[in-house]
Amino acid sequence: MKYRSRKMVKGEDLNGAGNLFGGKALAWIDEEAAIYAFCQLGSRNLVTKAMSSINFNAPAKMGDIIEIGCAVVRLGKSSITVKCSMRNKSTQHEIITVEEIVFVNLDDQGRPLAHGITEIKNSD
Incomplete structure (x- = not known):
């Protein structure tokens, strides 16, 4: 998995306990995953249909630099x-x-519209 984007956790990103707010983290992940998917398919008309369970493993604090990485799991027809x-x-x-x-x-x-991609050739 390549980590392509970085963010700095700022005061407005924190919850009441002083950790990165889960909703903010998920918004960042959804945006990065969408950009990654756009790049893989060459399509800008994608929508998020579903997200599996989300595992919160560790907190992030103010000033932390975080990075987000994505990888293809599978391709469907559309x-x-x-x-x-x-x-x-x-x-x-x-x-x-x-x-x-x-x-x-x-x-x-x-x-839904078939995207025509059968394999990922470039993971960038």
Whole structure:
């Protein structure tokens, strides 16, 4: 898995306990996974259909630099499934893992549309 994006945890990202708010972390993961899926399929008309269970493994604190990585799990006819991990850049400790995020390619009417990709050739 390649870690492509980095974020700094700031005060507005914290919950009442002083840790990275889970909702903020999931928004970052969803955005990074979507960008990754767009790049894999060459399509910008993807929507998030489903997310598997989310494992919160460790907290992130203010000032921590976190990085997010994604990898392809599988390709469907109109979908792509990716896994994502968020880790602390300094310690390499995993903060959150999401084993499956499913994105579906849509046509102009919002119906699933085959993307035509049968294998991932470039994981960038």
